[in-house]
Amino acid sequence: MNTSGSSIISALGAGSGIDFIKLAGDISAASFAVQRSTAEARRSSLEAQISAAAQLRGSITSLASALGDRIRNGDLAPKGEIANAAVAKVSVPTGLSPRGSFSLEVTQLAQGQTLVSKSYASGAALVGEGTLTLRFGTVAGSGFTPDAARAAIDIAVTADDTLATVASKITRASGGAVTAYVATGPDGAQLVMKGAEGAASGFVLEATGAGGGAVAGDLSYLGWSPASNAGELRSTARDAAFRLDTVAMTSPTNRVTGLPGGFTLNLTATNTGAPTTLTFASNTAAISGVMNDFVAALNDIVAQVNDLAAPVGGELGNDPGARELRRDLAALAGQVVMPNAAAGEPRTLGDLGLALNRDGTFRLDSARLNQALERSPDAAAAMFTVGPTGVFATIDRFARENSLVTDPGSLGGSLRRFETQLASTDDRLAAITEQQEALRERLTRQFVASERRVAASQSTLTFLRQQVDMWSNSDR
Template sequence: MTTTGSSVISALGAGSGIDYAKLASDLAEASFAAQRDRATTRKTTLEAQISAAGQLRGAMSSIASALGDRVRNGDLAPRGELGNSAVAKVAVAPGQTPRGNFSLEVTQLAQGQTLLSRSLASPTATVGAGTLTLRFGTIDGASFTADAARTPVAITVTASDTLASLATKITQSSGGAVTAYVATGTGGAQLVMKGRDGAANGFVLEAASAAAAPSDVAGDLTYLGWTPASSGTLLRTAARDAAFRLDGVAMTSPTNRVSGLPAGFTFDLTATNSGAPTTLSFAGNASAITGVMNDLVAALNDIAGQIKELAAPVGGRLGSDPGARELKRDLAGLAGQVVMAGAAAGEPRTLGDLGLVLERDGTFKLDNARLTRALETSPDAVGAMFTTGASGVFAAFDRLSRDTSLASDPGSLGGSLKRFEAERSANEKKLAKIAEQQEALRERLTREFNASEKRVAASQSTLAFLRQQVDVWSAKDR
């Protein structure tokens, strides 16, 4: 039997030119091949396990996140219906479940002040140098009460400013509190200035002309000043609050978006109905809740399918992983888990009460008849299970997602991921060490082979000399 060692010795003894660098590299690589192959195989296994554990953890996180979005967006909240839908649009704040009937009478919509300047010849007409000051407050007839909490806006106007450039300065300097533009009509060009909704957003224009002898004429900044006592004809709409009655209680709002109502809903007021109150009623959003339960069952079945494949006892990447087994147990007990500990007797308290059913094969289905009964007999209790509070469906899945990702728990997928990543790091160091040892062996063998080559070369030189002498001796003997 010819071994690698005997082959090398034969080659050296033969003195035939050998590629010692390649020979050293091949021997070093062969010496560590078994260790390197084991470490490489382990690396592949660990990466597959990390991917599988991350996949399951991500799937659970996605369910909790999607469910949270549905709850926070108000998709599952009760729907408000108005007898006169032209009066307002109703929305329910996330986590709120208003019930019952209300009456709504809107007597006034909120609006902002609209002020027109006196006319100039054109948008490019100069307005005169000076300072234009915007003051904010409340206008009542011919009187103005300034809001001491709001700093006046002083606008520097140059001699080259036109009506058009002044409009831009007003909008920019006020930060949008007053928006201005130029409109050209039959009487010439005028500034149109519009404030924000609400009685407290009224405004006056104080004009301080830079002219030596200011006069109230076009081309002098004084011409554009305005107070409610000076010229009421330029005020087109006055700033005012919205006014309405909810169940007969008089209320106001600085905007037509009304929030902070006792039942947790909001209005967008769109029209008045003075003297003709309309009815607002709330009912559970049964169709949306049925839809989200169907989506939840589909998502759970997707995860169940992933667990069946990834955690299979034979061939599964997580077949013996405690984190995957724990998640499988958690899902198996999901239908019976109490998610509303404070539910009254007879009201739904588990996911099973909402129709979630675990099949024998580990998949889920929705018992629509049971869900429908719960929605019909306990609509308020079912609605309360779909909020962002400490109890409910979202809270249950959020806790499960967090527990699944908990790296400090060795029995969770988060703990498994932490362990796999630590093992991968150790394996990477092992591969690096093998590479260092292989390189050290290659360098040592190269030095030894080079020394051997020199000795063989010297021996061959001596042998050649001796042969030459023997040939000379032989020739003399003839």
């Protein structure tokens, strides 16, 4: 608080006995007390409404997000089962629903090429200066067919490079297409090089050394091609080969994609001459589980609405966004989620067992859900995808529409309105503070002026008294 007026009064030696500085502050505070109290009460109310609206919006958004996560992680997708589980593992990408059964016969697994070099005294042995060149392609017998789509990789080798440092250079230069390391056994240290799976991932290693002889210590000693193979080739790169419903197929890796319905196979063993069966069935247990969780989550939201939007005492008791959310919740069981469903197939959330109680809460009609799962298991499973239709799309749309800030009748619109009103209230409080301070300063100036006049009057009165006393004394 400004104390200049108090200093002036003290300098004048004023003696009115009144604290005008405090008086000015008290008067200015009292003048705006009602306005400030009203604005602060309004601010507290708006903060409570914002918190309540944000809580409800967060709950419905979290419901949609959690449901989407359950569907995307594949928990609800049809489960594939292979009679001979040792042959392969099956997985279903999110949003796909393969159906039916298939025969599977794996005749060959994919593998990468493995080379083991001639022996060196140790991993620290110098290999000689020069250039190593990796070329990729197909190795067949003593022949090599380069892959024209893949550029050769040149690796500079210095006079200080050892077998171990060359291994690191090969791995790094190839970007992992060929991994190399040094293995030490009874025959000494050898460079092991392993390529990626697939017939086209074979490779040759050309070596141009400075010594001119293929002996240890000259880089040419590391070179390899099918024509010069003397036992260095330990495994040849090849594709996986299998039959799906007797149709011959190949894959450059043991992970096979692009199969009917979008399922993926990870081949793990061969079963030549003994085909196994792959079947897909809807995961009815998982669907029942997610519906139970869904009903519980909806009831949590209903409880929040009943509390926060209670007609008496609720922060959102008369809010249009909360009323709209309550109406939308009540209509949810009858919401059509599969508009193109065939006759007799489930098309609404009610068909999946979602039922509304008289008090606005939800329950799971297990009999109706089980009926849908028994009569139309595939159609019920198709309702749990991340496509434009289905349970997730419906709940996601429900959450978005109620959170839309551009719709004044939605919960999001209410939240924006409260935030706008709060900003306006804060501006009003700031204006009240400015006006109160201006009044205090004006009163202080006026009181200072009054104090000056009082002081001047007292000074004159003292002088006159002194003169009267002097005149009285002189007459004696």
